[in-house]
């Protein structure tokens with residue numbers, strides 16, 4: 001069996017002081033490569049596989065350990081891109097974190113089939129699951145892939161009691177729609193594993209990257225939602241007993 005020294009991952013970037021990707025202050029590792037093409041992606045530079053910085057899991061763990069006192073009430077989050085697209089690396093890093101008593105979260109779109117992602121889910125302390133849409137067709141038109149793997153991931157977390165912070169990006173004219181949001185909340189309300197629902201307002205901060213990559217960006221005219229619209233969206237989840245923030 002290969003030891004952890006041999007497991008190489010392609011890393012987009014790291015943030016040693018992340019405050020928005022899971023509980024507490026976290027060391028966030030953004031992995032390179034994503035199979036989806038979300039219309040509102042703010043990291044299109046993380047799409048291509050086998051690009052970015054090549055790091056071994058052990059080498060990255062040494063860097064993480066340098067921040068152990070800062071992240072003692074938080075932990076490590078693997079984000080992307082899509083972390084579960086680099087399963088061997090993710091498993092190695094999650095195992096190392098576990099050995100060092102560091103809490104782990106994986107920020108995933110659920111795009112990877114469960115038979116591939118299962119071991120990674122088992123090794124992580126929690127998931128941040130970015131559910132793009134509850135309707136399969138809408139998911140397909142938003143991201144290029146339907147939501148069957150994401151829903152199977154959710155069902156597996158329910159079955160195994162894996163904690164989830166569920167995320168959903170609210171895009172005016174697309175996903176910020178009371179009917180669609182109510183449908184999602186109705187679907188989620190019976191899941192005990194969903195500890196909170198994070199509704200994330202669409203923003204334009206990554207649009208320049210699309211231009212830089214010479215990729216057509218279709219949401220250039222979409223304005224971010226207002227604070228009031230976001231509150232109304234959260235209320236749809238709260239009235240169904242979900243902890244929406």
Ligand code: SF4
Nearest residue numbers: 034036038041081109
């Ligand atoms: S899953 Fe994330 S990284 Fe991948 S295209 Fe969608 S928003 Fe971008």
